[in-house]
Amino acid sequence: NSKVVFNLHYSLAGGTPEPDQTKVRFTVEPADAELKEQKTIVLGNPAWLYGTGMLVRANEVRTYKHQIDPRLYTRGKKVALTGVTPHMHELGAGTVVTLVRKDGSQECLLDIPDWDFGWEQPYWFMDSIEMEKGDELYLECTFDNTALRQPIVGGQRQEPRDVAWGSEFQDMCAAVVSFVELDEE
Numbered sequence: 001n002s003k004v005v006f007n008l009h010y011s012l013a014g015g016t017p018e019p020d021q022t023k024v025r026f027t028v029e030p031a032d033a034e035l036k037e038q039k040t041i042v043l044g045n046p047a048w049l050y051g052t053g054m055l056v057r058a059n060e061v062r063t064y065k066h067q068i069d070p071r072l073y074t075r076g077k078k079v080a081l082t083g084v085t086p087h088m089h090e091l092g093a094g095t096v097v098t099l100v101r102k103d104g105s106q107e108c109l110l111d112i113p114d115w116d117f118g119w120e121q122p123y124w125f126m127d128s129i130e131m132e133k134g135d136e137l138y139l140e141c142t143f144d145n146t147a148l149r150q151p152i153v154g155g156q157r158q159e160p161r162d163v164a165w166g167s168e169f170q171d172m173c174a175a176v177v178s179f180v181e182l183d184e185e
Contacts, residue, residue, distance in 0.1 A: 036180035041073040043139040044174035050166045056143045058160035067138040079179040080128035084110040087174040090151045093144035102134030141173035
């Protein structure tokens with residue numbers, strides 16, 4: 001009696017629609033497996049969504065940063081982080097997601113210094129990482145809007161132009177951090 005929800009992100013910007021060749025592979029765990037519900041924290045500054053809130057001018061390299069207290073998502077419960085899914089588009093040059101401990105120490109969760117749009121996928125941790133109350137999450141995205149980073153459309157490299165998340169020509173800076181709630185002791 002389980003339900004599966006599947007969400008797919010397509011872009012037809014500058015291209016000709018092709019037949020969908022998406023494939024999905026599911027794994028079914030044994031009925032007696034101890035499973036915990038995966039939940040998510042969305043990292044990104046809501047102000048970046050509007051107008052020029054996340055503006056990257058033509059021929060500019062620019063970094064955007066945002067840090068959050070994740071209690072809105074975790075409801076103050078003790079949780080274990082299980083993975084990170086970064087989200088940027090063609091002008092993304094690098095992304096970092098860090099766990100900032102309440103004592104100021106930092107633990108790198110993801111660091112992709114030379115971003116490729118094809119790498120937008122979940123990165124699951126080999127071992128979960130406990131996040132304590134008072135810890136925060138930090139996101140950093142660097143964009144390269146110079147001539148060599150522009151997409152090729154119809155065999156022609158596009159000219160740099162201003163981009164912003166909430167505009168017709170856009171890129172994005174976000175990450176989804178997956179977690180499970182831990183039993184309180």
